[in-house]
Amino acid sequence: MELLKERIRKDGVIKEGNVLKVDSFLNHQMDIKLLNEIGKEFKRLFAGEKIDKILTIEASGIGIAAIVAQYFDVPVVFAKKSESINLDGEMLTAPITSFTHKKEYQVIVAKRFLHAGENILVIDDFMANGCAAEGLCKIIQSAGANIKGIGIVIEKGFQDGGKMLREKGLRVESLAIVESMDAENQTIVFRDDT
Amino acid sequence: MELLKERIRKDGVIKEGNVLKVDSFLNHQMDIKLLNEIGKEFKRLFAGEKIDKILTIEASGIGIAAIVAQYFDVPVVFAKKSESINLDGEMLTAPITSFTHKKEYQVIVAKRFLHAGENILVIDDFMANGCAAEGLCKIIQSAGANIKGIGIVIEKGFQDGGKMLREKGLRVESLAIVESMDAENQTIVFRDDT
Numbered sequence: 001m002e003l004l005k006e007r008i009r010k011d012g013v014i015k016e017g018n019v020l021k022v023d024s025f026l027n028h029q030m031d032i033k034l035l036n037e038i039g040k041e042f043k044r045l046f047a048g049e050k051i052d053k054i055l056t057i058e059a060s061g062i063g064i065a066a067i068v069a070q071y072f073d074v075p076v077v078f079a080k081k082s083e084s085i086n087l088d089g090e091m092l093t094a095p096i097t098s099f100t101h102k103k104e105y106q107v108i109v110a111k112r113f114l115h116a117g118e119n120i121l122v123i124d125d126f127m128a129n130g131c132a133a134e135g136l137c138k139i140i141q142s143a144g145a146n147i148k149g150i151g152i153v154i155e156k157g158f159q160d161g162g163k164m165l166r167e168k169g170l171r172v173e174s175l176a177i178v179e180s181m182d183a184e185n186q187t188i189v190f191r192d193d194t
Numbered sequence: 195m196e197l198l199k200e201r202i203r204k205d206g207v208i209k210e211g212n213v214l215k216v217d218s219f220l221n222h223q224m225d226i227k228l229l230n231e232i233g234k235e236f237k238r239l240f241a242g243e244k245i246d247k248i249l250t251i252e253a254s255g256i257g258i259a260a261i262v263a264q265y266f267d268v269p270v271v272f273a274k275k276s277e278s279i280n281l282d283g284e285m286l287t288a289p290i291t292s293f294t295h296k297k298e299y300q301v302i303v304a305k306r307f308l309h310a311g312e313n314i315l316v317i318d319d320f321m322a323n324g325c326a327a328e329g330l331c332k333i334i335q336s337a338g339a340n341i342k343g344i345g346i347v348i349e350k351g352f353q354d355g356g357k358m359l360r361e362k363g364l365r366v367e368s369l370a371i372v373e374s375m376d377a378e379n380q381t382i383v384f385r386d387d388t
Contacts, residue, residue: 023304024306024307025269028271028272028274028303028304028307029269029270029271029304029307030260030263030269030270030271030272031269032260032263032264032267032268032269032270035260036264058252058253058256059252059253059256059272059274062252062253062256062257062260063256063257063259063260063270063272064260065257066224066226066229066256066257066258066260066261067260067261067264069224069226070226070230070261073226074226075223075224075225075226076223076224076226076257077222077223077224078222078224078253078257080222080253109222110217110222110223112218113218113222113223
């Protein structure tokens with residue numbers, strides 16, 4: 001998605017340790033116009049799929065998913081993160097490790113919001129090692145629902161998440177895939193549009 | 195807002211301890227169509243105000259604020275919650291106590307996303323003791339920005355938040371004000387529309 005790549009080049013800040021900060025337009029501060037363009041693009045990419053619900057994860061996935069959902073005319077469920085599990089039998093959970101925060105979390109979704117046979121689109125802002133998306137997929141599968149695809153705004157193509165999930169046969173659509181980036185020169189190389 | 199009150203009556207679940215669960219349409223699972231109606235209503239209420247930016251707080255405020263922002267054509271900044279403070283000088287912070295989680299948090303916003311003179315509308319899903327909204331207002335003031343109003347989806351009118359903030363001269367607009375509720379009979383009384 002050219003508009004997104006341009007914006008990342010213009011306003012993204014590359015930090016040591018392969019950290020890409022896009023908090024001036026994607027998370028923390030959100031450019032709602034850009035999010036609408038992102039919504040249109042996901043709709044174009046997943047136009048052939050029947051989608052019943054969008055699943056994302058707090059916190060930075062929520063705003064994106066809410067805007068994207070307008071183009072699919074479906075509700076959004078956002079998974080919660082918790083360092084502790086309260087296994088009361090009414091929750092679907094999966095463990096994940098956050099790349100950004102170097103922490104273990106449980107991803108939690110109330111059972112009553114994911115049903116067997118429902119067609120789910122996963123939406124998130126970033127994919128690095130793919131743990132968050134994988135956790136969401138495990139939750140969808142444990143509900144007996146169908147993973148129709150994973151829509152990611154920015155994928156770090158030099159980390160394993162996208163490869164791992166695509167090799168499982170999942171459809172991953174990333175609007176910008178970062179091939180490499182250089183904190184010293186503030187330069188970024190995107191994978192060619194496919 | 196009649197549509198919202200009807201929805202709360204229909205799908206809200208009242209729990210002991212004055213807890214109102216609206217997680218099937220407002221948080222956890224979000225009815226995006228309802229959120230759009232909420233956006234239109236806040237725009238109607240604050241039509242006379244110049245708004246430059248919407249400020250909310252993670253996690254459940256984010257989806258609502260993102261949809262509402264479309265009607266004001268402004269970006270959204272969401273404050274983060276943290277139990278620890280990293281005072282690196284680039285952050286605006288204020289302490290809050292969560293009614294739901296009985297915890298102390300720091301609310302955090304990067305300084306570069308709130309500027310002196312900007313006109314800010316605060317949006318959040320719930321108001322009980324008003325701590326979250328008050329924390330956001332403190333952050334706005336410490337940035338030298340203007341609090342143009344506080345838009346709340348559901349206010350618990352039997353708790354002090356709304357009164358406290360209105361007495362400070364702040365404009366608080368709540369789309370549904372719960373006057374009382376009864377867990378045993380699952381009945382809810384709203385304050386008359388004003």
